[in-house]
Amino acid sequence: MNATLSALAEPNRLQIVELLRHRPLPVGQIAVRLKLNQPQVSKHLRVLSDAGLVEARPVAQQRIYALRPEPLKELDAWLERYRRLWDDQLDRLEEVVLELKRKEKKNGHR
Amino acid sequence: MNATLSALAEPNRLQIVELLRHRPLPVGQIAVRLKLNQPQVSKHLRVLSDAGLVEARPVAQQRIYALRPEPLKELDAWLERYRRLWDDQLDRLEEVVLELKRKEKKNGHR
DNA sequence: CAGATATATGCCGTTCGAGATATATATAGC
DNA sequence: GCTATATATATCTCGAACGGCATATATCTG
Numbered sequence: 092m093n094a095t096l097s098a099l100a101e102p103n104r105l106q107i108v109e110l111l112r113h114r115p116l117p118v119g120q121i122a123v124r125l126k127l128n129q130p131q132v133s134k135h136l137r138v139l140s141d142a143g144l145v146e147a148r149p150v151a152q153q154r155i156y157a158l159r160p161e162p163l164k165e166l167d168a169w170l171e172r173y174r175r176l177w178d179d180q181l182d183r184l185e186e187v188v189l190e191l192k193r194k195e196k197k198n199g200h201r
Numbered sequence: 202m203n204a205t206l207s208a209l210a211e212p213n214r215l216q217i218v219e220l221l222r223h224r225p226l227p228v229g230q231i232a233v234r235l236k237l238n239q240p241q242v243s244k245h246l247r248v249l250s251d252a253g254l255v256e257a258r259p260v261a262q263q264r265i266y267a268l269r270p271e272p273l274k275e276l277d278a279w280l281e282r283y284r285r286l287w288d289d290q291l292d293r294l295e296e297v298v299l300e301l302k303r304k305e306k307k308n309g310h311r
Numbered sequence: 312c313a314g315a316t317a318t319a320t321g322c323c324g325t326t327c328g329a330g331a332t333a334t335a336t337a338t339a340g341c
Numbered sequence: 342g343c344t345a346t347a348t349a350t351a352t353c354t355c356g357a358a359c360g361g362c363a364t365a366t367a368t369c370t371g
Contacts, residue, residue, distance in 0.1 A: 092215075093210065093212055093215065096206055096209050096210040096215070097210040099206050099210075100203065100206040100207040100209075100210040101358085101359085102203055103359095105202075105203065105206070112282065112283060112286070117317080117318090118317070118318060118319090119316090119317065119318080127360095128360080128361070128362090129317080129318070129319090130318085130319075130320080130360085130361080130362080130363095131359080131360065131361085132318090133318060133319050133320080134319085134320090134359085134360090135359095136318095136319095137319085137320095138358095149367095149368095151316095151317085151367095151368060151369065152316060152317040152318070152367065152368045152369065153316095153317060153318080153368095154317080154318065154319095158283075158286065160283065160286040160287040161287075163280060163283050163286070163287070164287050166276075166280060167277075167280050167284070170273060170276060170277050170280065172222065173222060173268075173270065173273050174277070176222070176268065176270040176273070177270040177271075177273070177274050211328085211329085213329090227347080227348090228347070228348060228349090229346090229347065229348080237330095238330075238331070238332090239347080239348070239349090240330085240331080240332080240333095240348090240349080240350080241329075241330065241331085242348095243348060243349055243350080244328095244329080244330090244349090244350090245329095246349095247349085247350095248328095259337095259338095261337095261338060261339065261346095261347085262337065262338045262339070262346060262347040262348070263338095263346095263347060263348080264347080264348065264349090312371100313370100313371090314369100314370085314371090315368100315369080315370080315371105316367100316368080316369080316370100317366100317367085317368080317369100318365100318366080318367080318368105319364100319365080319366075319367095320363105320364080320365070320366090321362105321363085321364080321365090322361105322362090322363085322364100323360105323361090323362090323363105324359105324360095324361095325358105325359085325360090326357105326358085326359080326360100327356100327357085327358080327359095328355105328356095328357085328358095329354105329355090329356090329357100330353100330354090330355090331352100331353085331354090332351105332352090332353085333350100333351085333352085333353105334349100334350080334351075334352100335348100335349080335350070335351090336347100336348080336349075336350090337346100337347085337348080337349095338345100338346080338347085338348105339344100339345085339346080339347105340343100340344085340345085340346105341342100341343085341344085341345105
């Protein structure tokens with residue numbers, strides 16, 4: 092989860108993910124399209140790979156990288172628990188503030 | 202988007218978000234529950250606030266922080282574009298690899 | 312085997328984020 | 342106004358991350 096988030100938090104890596112959403116690509120192609128140096132791309136792919144966000148398959152000297160949906164699925168599952176928030180919770184903050192003020196009056200604030 | 206991801210990429214900040222999912226809390230409470238020093242909590246809240254993930258409302262000397270769903274909603278919308286991936290795409294990689302090999306044979310690789 | 316191509320890795324310098332401590336600001340109560 | 346409490350900010354140090362460059366590794370070609 093954390094690995095996924097930190098991997099995606101880097102703009103270039105996010106771009107790589109977006110690129111691979113359309114179709115798998117070899118390292119060189121990614122470098123060209125994102126105007127990055129090949130070594131950086133390899134490094135970023137390494138991070139993405141460690142996070143399980145991509146996987147490579149060798150074809151001759153090339154390595155074709157493709158997106159792995161699992162971590163994104165996980166992220167989606169995590170967000171699931173927050174989805175209710177943007178339905179109910181009209182203004183839970185206000186509610187709690189009022190509650191605190193009530194308590195304060197009652198207990199003479201400790 | 203990037204702000205959201207980098208904010209959530211830090212474990213303590215993610216924990217803060219998870220804490221605030223249940224209910225808004227003042228800084229001190231967050232510090233106690235996560236066993237963090239107050240200054241770090243304030244710092245993290247600053248980052249979360251800049252990312253729009255939380256908002257504060259002052260009550261006396263306290264500041265009650267609450268979750269703001271909007272950035273999470275945005276993240277959810279971004280993920281939406283990837284949801285199709287974990288349905289179809291049984292093995293798009295394999296498919297592309299085969300395609301490349303075919304091309305190679307045809308064109309005599311460049 | 313030599314040369315070319317594709318990719319990965321190692322090293323360096325710089326920047327950035329996190330923790331720790333001290334201090335500043337605001338508010339409440341006396 | 343003085344003191345205590347809650348929070349924010351400033352400063353420091355340290356380690357980790359990123360970019361650039363050189364280089365190693367693997368594979369293909371002739």
